[in-house]
Structure formats: structure tokens, C-alpha cells
Amino acid sequence: MLHLTAPTADEWIGQALSDHESLLLDHAHCEKKAASTAINLIFRYTQHLELMAPLSALAREELSHFELMLGVLEERRIPFRRLEPSNYAPRLLAAARKKEPHRLLDTLLCCALIEARSCERIQLLGVAFESIEPDLSRLYHSLFKSEARHHGTYVDLAIQLFDKEKVRVRLQELSLHEASILGRDEPALRFHS
Ligand SMILES: [Fe+2]
């Protein structure tokens, strides 16, 4: 359903459970970044009316998740601060072709894969936190559906604008690339490390 080629390694879950602070802080930054990416696409591709309302709704939902995560940080007395981002998104997006319309297709599919990886990890965290941090478990279970929907939104938008078979083939290629960069040379725990 999520078009991911490789599952998250058990080591990542182990690291996440042992470093809540980095996990929650980076998660907050990821929600902010997801909103900003959707808004950037609205500005860059104003000629594609099909993208406007779905991406605006997605950006609003990501900002509501950002506010939710700010609340979680505050409750746990973790000051929101800058954090060196992981190399994951730039490495994934490096595979996007530079010329239009390929650039738009590849960007939509990279966004779909980022949402898919977030969704997969959110589900894993919801389960992993059940016995040790029930509040965090509930938080992650509550986020699962919307992140799965965001993945679907990006794939659906790609199918609306491009040939369905081309979307399928390119999504498979980019998914293999996503699996190959996951966890590579990451200095610290991040949501997508
Ligand atoms: Fe989100």
C-alpha cells in the first residue's frame, strides 16, 4: 500500500526508543517541513489547478501536526530548537529529474515516499511505545491515518497529471532509490535516518 521497497530496520526503532528527545524534536521539524514543501509546490506549480486545494489541505494538516508536536515537546520540557536535519530528503530528491514535466512527477513521487516512510515509522512507534510510553503510543497511533492519506494524495495527484503506467514505473524506481539511501551515513537519530 505504501510502495516502500524495504522495511525500517529494528536498529532504528531501538535508537528511537532510547532517544525520545531527538525523535520528538526531529518529528516536529519534519511536520513543519512537510507543510512548507506542500506550500512550495503550490507556488511553483500554480498553473496546475488540480494541485492547489489538495496541497493546501495537506499543508494545513501538517501545520496542525506541527502544533501538536510543539505541545508534546512543551509537556516534556524539551525546548524546541534547531536540529541538524538528516540527509534523507536531499538524497532522495537528488534523484528527481531537473527538466519539466519530469521534475514535477518525480517531486510528487518523492513526497509520496517521504510520507510513506513517515507513516510506516509512525505505525512502528505506535506499537513500540505501547508498553513503555502509553501517551506517545496514542500520539503515534492517532497520526497514522493522516500520514497514510498524505501518501495517497501525492500518488493520486501524480496519476491525475501523468500517465498511470509511467507513474507506476517511476514510483518503483524511486522506491528502490529510497531504500538504498535509508540510514546511510547519518550521524545521529532522526525521524528519517
Ligand atoms: Fe504530518
Ligand SMILES: [Fe+2]
Ligand atoms: Fe504527512
